[in-house]
Amino acid sequence: MSPQHAELVIATKDDVTSGRLIVHRDVVSPQKAGAWASHLLSASCPATGSGVAGDTGGVPGGVVVELAWGCHVDKLDLSAMLKQGGLTQAVVEFDGTTVNANAQTPVVDATGAHALPTSRGQRWRSASCWPPRCCSRCGRSAPGGSSSPSWSPGCVPAAGGSSWPSPAG
Structure with missing residues (x-):
């Protein structure tokens, strides 16, 4: 190993x-x-x-x-x-x-x-938001089941993710 x-x-x-x-x-x-x-x-x-x-x-x-x-x-x-x-x-x-x-x-x-997707709309992955339940663009359901990007109290972009994607991707 x-x-x-x-x-x-x-x-x-x-x-x-x-x-x-x-x-x-x-x-x-x-x-x-x-x-x-x-x-x-x-x-x-x-x-x-x-x-x-x-x-x-x-x-x-x-x-x-x-x-x-x-x-x-x-x-x-x-x-x-x-x-x-x-x-x-x-x-x-x-x-x-x-x-x-x-x-x-x-x-x-x-x-x-x-390879990772290269289009701008697909660049946000599951490890981009913490906690994971905070952002639907991270492959998660947003609070309340919304499909739009979400910012909830206590949610911050993870390392390497300094901003949230725009709804247009």
Whole structure:
């Protein structure tokens, strides 16, 4: 297990998705791994995670994070995890398809690894707003179920997002 690499396995069902992420212990501690990964790997619904030291589970030097989403996850944007973890690559198995995700192709799904959308209207990703429920442009429902961009008390753009997109995109 290298500090620059991660392994992620995603399995989807009708209304739930599970995952297992393995990273080097220098990336994140077992105690913080669950919250770290669940924040960075949110999709169309929030993720929950729990991390343990890999030394006792057959992954010497690693941290194993069990993840769960209460919805069917169609794709995951790994760009925030790659960047914040200092990772150059993640080997991902998504519903049986194995791919190498990196900064150039950080979006993974059952068909492979893909580049981020390049159009202005699609540049806002799930990790752009915190907390995630604050902004519909982040792939979340805005408070009250609105589909328009939303700014709620306590919501701030995450690192790298200094302003909110205009409704025109």
